Amino acid sequence: MKIEIIAYGIAKDIINGPSLSMDIVEALDVGTVRKILLSNYPALKGLASLQLAVNEEYVSDDFVLKENDEVVIIPPVSGG
Amino acid sequence: MNDVYITSDPLDSDACTKAVTFADAGGLVVFVGNVRNITKGKTVKHLVFEAYEKMALKEMAKIIDEAVLKWGLKKMVIHHRTGLVQVGESAVVIACSSAHRKAAFDACEYAIDKLKETVPIWKKEFFEDGEVWVSAHP
Numbered sequence: 001m002k003i004e005i006i007a008y009g010i011a012k013d014i015i016n017g018p019s020l021s022m023d024i025v026e027a028l029d030v031g032t033v034r035k036i037l038l039s040n041y042p043a044l045k046g047l048a049s050l051q052l053a054v055n056e057e058y059v060s061d062d063f064v065l066k067e068n069d070e071v072v073i074i075p076p077v078s079g080g
Numbered sequence: 081m082n083d084v085y086i087t088s089d090p091l092d093s094d095a096c097t098k099a100v101t102f103a104d105a106g107g108l109v110v111f112v113g114n115v116r117n118i119t120k121g122k123t124v125k126h127l128v129f130e131a132y133e134k135m136a137l138k139e140m141a142k143i144i145d146e147a148v149l150k151w152g153l154k155k156m157v158i159h160h161r162t163g164l165v166q167v168g169e170s171a172v173v174i175a176c177s178s179a180h181r182k183a184a185f186d187a188c189e190y191a192i193d194k195l196k197e198t199v200p201i202w203k204k205e206f207f208e209d210g211e212v213w214v215s216a217h218p
Contacts, residue, residue, distance in 0.1 A: 009216070076216050077200055079196060079203065080113050
């Protein structure tokens, strides 16, 4: 299945755009998506942290993705 | 007014103060985070804030719920600016009130600390000679 991954902040600079699409197998977990991202975009490894959010909530690596989930790369936040 | 609000317009700390003013709330604390003109000795031209707005509003609402519950507040509001923010302008306003001052002080400090940890908003500093996403690298 295809998923769309949205990026913000420095992650947007690293992936060279506001989003990317990824072809993944059914029922893939977020940890594997993170590994794929780190391997495709090594500059992500240099960040102080790299979290993923699904449907507007932080999720842990064992969270299983389904079609049409909104996946967002959250680099270190710096609001306030 | 909304308890949680993200806007590219200037923030209104007076309106936030009024929103948490009640006859039975004797302690009212307002934190205003302004854009500083200097970072690590370098002159800051301005900042740009970017938000994952839907999730940022949710995370801000979670902070309010936690703080109201933990400190028994009357009310808390959190407003955050996005887009280009000039030196001296406000990036964030957190106002809260409680029967007595200590709860309001503690809750307000908790809210700004937690916001900096969990709310998906990013700040880019612009200097004379370049720009940098704040806290991105260790």
